[in-house]
Amino acid sequence: MTTTNPPPFEPSKIELKSIADSKIIAVSLYSTRAEITRLFKFAVKTGQNQVHIAGLPNVLETESLRVEGRGAATIHDVTVSMAKGEHVPTSSAKLSELLKTREKTASALTRCEKALTSLEQYLGSLTVQHLEVSHLDKVLEQYDSTGGRLDAKxxxxxxxxxxxxxxxxxxxxxxxxxHEDSKLQMQAAIGVFAESEGPVEIALIYAVPYATWTAFYDIRVNMDTKENPVTLIYKAAVKQSTGESWDDVPLQLETSTPTFGLGVPTLSPWDLNVYRPAPRATLQSSLSAASPPAPMARRRMRSVSLAVQEEEEPVMAYRSAAVTSKGNVSATFRVPGLVAIPCDGDTHNFTIVELSLTAAMSWVSVPKIDPKTHLNARITNASEYTLLTGSASVYVDGSFISRSVVPAVSPQESFDCPLGLDSSIRITYHPVLKTRSQSGFYNKTATHVFSQRITVHNTKAVAIERLKVVDQIPASQDSQIEVKLVGPALTLAGEGGLAIGTSKRASVVPKPQALSVADGIVAQWDGADEPACDLEALGRDRKLNWICAVPAQGKINFALDWEVSAPANVQVLGL
Structure with a gap:
């Protein structure tokens, strides 16, 4: 019968330095924090091993820390704490040596300056009684030689x-x-029971704040291309000051935002009662204060297991380990290759992806205010990427046009991108024509007829398919004044023109129809083609628009006609 010696009672101690003895193998970066995966490889002895890891970031969120690993061993527990303050040295061997050398050099310089002073004093003290004229040349020669040597020294x-x-x-x-050492004072102690001596791998996964990324874009529009005219370059601005540098790490950008302690809100009771004045006596209320929990200097936790090596290695297990998951995320971007992001708080830019997207171009003008034409692209996100809110630099045909903002856009959603002014679309807002007539035998009524003509000239070599021209008619604020839209004959109730006085209003048709007024020109109430159109409010603001298709080098004309009727003795303001 063979017997084996039991493992020693005293645990084997293993001392590791976070930066020197491990490597960051994954960084998942969220909008306000980062999740770091740091891998350690070391050998354990049979029995109990106490692994001490020093040099973790001070800002490490202890609640987020978990330990995973591989090898023939079991993780017992993890303790996290802040290292006790270490003595900061005020001197070093190099500094002492430098100070000694400086002292010798300073003394030598002082002696040299004194020698120069003495030489000057000696020469100044010579007289004819002490020095013969025949020896003067030799003395001056020696003075010059000695003085030059002392000056050079x-x-x-x-x-x-x-x-x-x-x-x-x-x-x-x-x-x-x-420098960085002052930001790396957190430490972890891990109990590992090994069935046999050999190598194991431990992965520390923890969250740290002071790491962020934001999206920004370059939007490049080619007006000569109809198929996928928009190139959207999706970029990420990353910065971190977590205390540790990320050197040659795989970076994963997450579009979700981790939340803590967020649950479905609960409604409190909402009671009604009869108001009764309080008695005059002083009201007192009792207050109860709950003692705050004692600060947690050390945290013990359990975690799950993760495969970090070859499949043949057994997975380390926790005693009664609870299974957790990261949950669903909106989108995850992996930056190609390995990146280096130092702990400097500076912005480091990376390109996520370059997308070719479809876009519907449209032109909008409000010539009553300004005859200029604004160009807009309604871009469809036909990719699998979620676009986060971010600033965008917009270029049209290679020229910088403007700065814009891209909203949050899911795959297959669309968003509007202003592309600036298009000077090749010229709109003339002609002077309005006014006429006045009077009718009625006893109660005379004055009718004012207005006609506004609009001309659009497309100087492009290509046709434009969707130009929106917005205008308006006046709104009556008195029951004696009636405003009637004559042309285009848009209706909101029944047949015929729309009477939009304030005393009576016809019932609104469920779905107003656009009206074709000419070849390639459709009139409608402004807002009728918007997804969130309020049918009840449509037309109440008296605004309408024309959707026009204008041929290359072509001109189109259309008009807005309306009537204003009021008693002849009433003066109408605003005409």
Whole structure:
């Protein structure tokens, strides 16, 4: 019978440094935070192992941390805490050596300056009593030689002193400002029971704030192309200051936003009662204060298992591990290749995808206010990508036109993109023609007839299919004044023209029809072609529009005619 020695009672201790002993293998970046997956590979001994991992980010959200792994072992528990403050050094061997060298250099410079001063004083003290004229040339020669040597040494020592000061300043900065280390003070302790000695893999998955990404776009429109005229370049602006740099990591961008503690709201009782004044006596209310929970310095948790190595390796298990899931997300974008995003808080831009999209071009003008024509593209997101709200730079035929905003757009949804002014569509808003007539024998009525002519000239070499021209007729604010739309003869009730006085109103037809007034010109109440059209309110604002197809190099004309009737002795304001 063979016996095996039981594993030692004291656990084996394994010390790991987060950055040095692991690699980030995945980053899922949301709009306000990031989820980091960091992989550790190390060997365990048979029995209990206590794995200590230092250097995790201070901003790590402990509630989000989970541990997954592979190997012939079982994870017992995880403890997360902040490392105790370590002594920040104020000196170093290099700094001490630099200070000594500087002191010697400064002393040598002082001696050199004193020697120059003494040389000057000596030469100044010589007189004819001490020096014969025949020896003057030799003394001056020695003065010049010695002074030149001392001057050169002074320059050399001054430059050396300046260099030493720079090195000392840099060394002190490295000592007194512990760059990233000060942001990596979180630590984790993991209990691992191994059935046998051998290598294992542990993945730490945790969320950190101070990491964001926002969408922005380049929209390029080719007016000479009818099929997929829009190229939309989907981009991401990423920045992070989490405390650790992301070096050569696969980056995944998430369009969903994680929520915490968000549930279906509950309605409180809504009671009605009879108001009764309170008595004059002072009202007192009792307040109860709940003691806040003690701060959690250490957090113990359990997690699920994740495959991070080859299939033949057994998956580490937790005791009574609870299964969790990330849940459904709106869309996930994986940035191609590996990216490097330092912990600097600066914006780093990446291209997600370039899409060729269909678009329906339309032109809109309100010539009563401004005869200029505005170009708009209704772009259909025919891709599988969800577009997030973001700014867009719009280019038409290679020229920058404007800055716009792309709204949140799901696949197969459409959105409007203004493309600026189109000067090749010229609209003339002719002076209005007015006539007045009077009728009635006893109660005379004055009728004012108005005619507004509009001309559209398309100077393009191609036809335009949808030009919307918007105009209006006046609205009566008095029962004595009646306004009637004559042409185009749009109706809201029954047959004939629309009487839009304020005293009586005909019943509204369920679905008003557009009216063809000429070849390629259709008139309708403004808003009738909008998806969210309110049929009850249609026409009440007295606005209408014409939808026009204008041939290349062609002109079209149409008119707006209306009548205003009122008693002859009534002065109508606003005509």
């Amino acid at each position: 002074k320059v050399e020592l001054t430059e050396e002193l300046r260099r030493l000061d720079t090195e000392i300043s840099n060394e002190r900065a490295l000592i007194t400002v512990p």
